[in-house]
Amino acid sequence: MATQPIDRLRVGGDLIYRQRRPVRAWHWLNALAVIVLLMSGMMIFNAHPHLYWGQYGANHETPWLEIGSDGERGYLRVGPVTIPTTGVLGLAGGEERAFPPLVTIPSGYNLAAARQWHFFFAWLLVVPGLLFWLWGFISRHVQRDLAPTAEELRPRSLWQDVKDHARLRFHTGEAARRYNVLQKLSYVGVIFGLLPIMVLTGLTMSPGIDAAWPWLLDLFGGRQSARSIHFICAALLAGFIVVHLLMVLLAGPINELRSIITGWYRLPKERDQ
Amino acid sequence: MTLLTRRRLIGSLGAGAGGLLLSGCDRIAASPKVQDVLGLGEGLTMRAQRLVTDRTALAREFAASDMSPVFRTNGNTMPASDAYQAHAAARFADWRLELDGLVRRPQKLSLAQIRAMPARTQITRHDCVEGWSAIGKWTGLPLKLALDAAGVLPSARYVVFHCADDFDGAPYYESIDLIDAYHPQTILAWGMNDQLLSVGHGAPLRLRVERQLGYKQAKYVMRVEAVDSLARIGAGKGGYWEDSADYQWFAAI
Numbered sequence: 435m436a437t438q439p440i441d442r443l444r445v446g447g448d449l450i451y452r453q454r455r456p457v458r459a460w461h462w463l464n465a466l467a468v469i470v471l472l473m474s475g476m477m478i479f480n481a482h483p484h485l486y487w488g489q490y491g492a493n494h495e496t497p498w499l500e501i502g503s504d505g506e507r508g509y510l511r512v513g514p515v516t517i518p519t520t521g522v523l524g525l526a527g528g529e530e531r532a533f534p535p536l537v538t539i540p541s542g543y544n545l546a547a548a549r550q551w552h553f554f555f556a557w558l559l560v561v562p563g564l565l566f567w568l569w570g571f572i573s574r575h576v577q578r579d580l581a582p583t584a585e586e587l588r589p590r591s592l593w594q595d596v597k598d599h600a601r602l603r604f605h606t607g608e609a610a611r612r613y614n615v616l617q618k619l620s621y622v623g624v625i626f627g628l629l630p631i632m633v634l635t636g637l638t639m640s641p642g643i644d645a646a647w648p649w650l651l652d653l654f655g656g657r658q659s660a661r662s663i664h665f666i667c668a669a670l671l672a673g674f675i676v677v678h679l680l681m682v683l684l685a686g687p688i689n690e691l692r693s694i695i696t697g698w699y700r701l702p703k704e705r706d707q
Numbered sequence: 708m709t710l711l712t713r714r715r716l717i718g719s720l721g722a723g724a725g726g727l728l729l730s731g732c733d734r735i736a737a738s739p740k741v742q743d744v745l746g747l748g749e750g751l752t753m754r755a756q757r758l759v760t761d762r763t764a765l766a767r768e769f770a771a772s773d774m775s776p777v778f779r780t781n782g783n784t785m786p787a788s789d790a791y792q793a794h795a796a797a798r799f800a801d802w803r804l805e806l807d808g809l810v811r812r813p814q815k816l817s818l819a820q821i822r823a824m825p826a827r828t829q830i831t832r833h834d835c836v837e838g839w840s841a842i843g844k845w846t847g848l849p850l851k852l853a854l855d856a857a858g859v860l861p862s863a864r865y866v867v868f869h870c871a872d873d874f875d876g877a878p879y880y881e882s883i884d885l886i887d888a889y890h891p892q893t894i895l896a897w898g899m900n901d902q903l904l905s906v907g908h909g910a911p912l913r914l915r916v917e918r919q920l921g922y923k924q925a926k927y928v929m930r931v932e933a934v935d936s937l938a939r940i941g942a943g944k945g946g947y948w949e950d951s952a953d954y955q956w957f958a959a960i
Contacts, residue, residue: 489842490775540736549836550742642760658839
C-alpha cells in the first residue's frame with residue numbers, strides 16, 4: 435500500500451498491491467496442508483468407511499453414513515438413502531475401496547502410512563494457522579479485510595451479492611479492491627469455523643487427548659460424533675476448494691494467481707453502462 | 708510446488724492422467740527420506756502431547772448404560788499354538804504369568820493368585836486404529852502392583868508384553884513406557900463385562916492401556932518383561948504392528 439498514493443480512487447486497469455506476504459505464504463502452506471490432509475484422511479476413512487453418532491460405534495451399530503460395495507456395485511448410503519456410486523466410490527476399477535486410489539495418500543491401502551502423512555501435515559495446518567490468526571488480528575487484516583461490515587450483512591446487500599454471483603457479475607474498479615461479502619463470509623467460515631473444528635474434532639479422536647481434555651468429548655458428543663463431524667467438515671472444505679477454484683477461473687485466473695503469488699492485482703475494468 | 712500439486716490434481720481428475728500422478732506421489736511417499744521427515748512429526752506429536760497433557764490424567768470412565776451392546780472381537784480370536792489351546796482347555800489352571808527382565812524378583816503368578824490380588828474395574832472406550840469404538844467393562848490387576856511385586860530395576864525404561872498369538876508365525880507383542888505402565892488405569896484384565904475374559908477377547912489376560920489405541924491392548928499376555936531398550940525385541944520397533952506395518956509406537960493419537 436505504501437507505494438500507492440491514497441488520495442485517488444482506483445479505477446479498472448490499475449495495478450494494486452492486494453495480498454500481503456503473510457496472507458500469500460499462509461495461503462499456499464495451508465493449501466498444501468489441507469490437500470494432503472484431505473487425501474490421507476480419505477485413506478484413513480477407507481479403513482472403516484462407516485460413520486456413527488455418539489460415544490461408541492462399530493460393526494454391530496447402524497452407521498448413518500457408509501460407503502461400500504456388494505461386490506458388483508459401489509454405493510454411498512446416507513440414512514435410508516442408497517446412491518449407486520460404482521466407478522467412483524465403493525467400487526472402482528475392480529477394486530473395493532471407499533475412496534478410489536486416485537484421491538488417497540498413499541494410493542494403495544496403507545493405514546499406517548496415511549496416519550503418518552496426516553499427523554505430519556496436521557502440524558503444518560495448526561502452527562502456521564495459529565500464526566496467521568495472530569498476525570491477522572495484530573495487523574488488523576481480519577478486522578479490516580475479512581470481517582463483513584454491518585452494512586454488508588443487511589439482507590438486501592447479501593441478496594444483491596447472491597444475485598451478482600449468480601449472474602457472474604463480479605466487482606470492478608474501486609469496489610474490486612475489497613473482498614465481496616459472500617467471499618468474506620466463506621473465508622471467515624473456513625478460517626474461524628471449518629479449520630478449527632477440523633483440528634478439535636481430530637484431537638477428540640485421540641484417546642490420549644480425550645483423557646487430558648475430556649471436555650472435548652462433551653463438546654462434540656462423543657468420539658464417534660467427533661469423527662462424523664470431522665468427515666462432514668472435510669467434505670465442506672472440499673466443497674469450498676471446488677467453489678474457490680471455480681471463482682478463480684471465472685474471475686480471471688491469471689490476475690487472481692498473480693495476486694496470490696506476487697500480491698499484485700489488476701482491478702477489473704468497469705463494465706460499460 | 709503447491710500450485711503444481713493442485714493444478715496437477717485438478718488436471719488429472721479431468722483428463723484422466725491420474726496414473727502419472729499416482730506413481731509420482733507413491734514414489735515420493737515411499738522414499739526413505741520422506742519417511743524420515745514424516746517420522747519427525749510422530750516424535751513431535753508424542754512430545755507435544757506429553758507436554759500439554761497431564762501424564763496421570765485418567766481416560767473417561769462411563770456408566771454401565773453407556774456400554775456397547777455388542778463388543779466386537781478383533782485381531783486374533785484363538786491363538787494357534789498347542790500349548791495355548793491346552794491351557795485354554797484346562798481353563799488356565801496350570802498356566803503362569805511370567806514377570807521378568809530388569810526386575811529384582813522374577814515372578815510366576817497363577818490366574819488364581821492374580822485374581823486374589825487387588826483388582827480395578829473400569830468402563831472405558833476401546834478405540835481401534837481403523838476408526839471404530841466400543842465401550843466395555845474391564846476388571847483386572849493394576850500393572851503397577853505386578854511391577855511392584857517384581858521390583859523393577861532403575862535401568863528399566865519399557866515394559867514388553869509377550870503374547871500367545873501370532874500372525875503367520877510372527878508372535879504378537881506390544882510395549883509401553885513406564886509412564887503408561889504405572890498409570891492407574893493400566894491393568895492386566897482377567898474379566899470383561901462382569902464375566903471371565905473370553906478367549907476371543909484375550910484370555911487369560913489382556914493388557915488395558917486406556918489412553919492408547921486398540922493394537923496396544925495386547926491379548927493373550929503370557930509374559931511381562933521389563934527392558935531398557937526395545938531394540939532387541941522383535942524387529943525393534945516395539946510391537947507386532949509397529950514391526951510388520953510401521954504403525955506408530957506412540958498410539959495415543
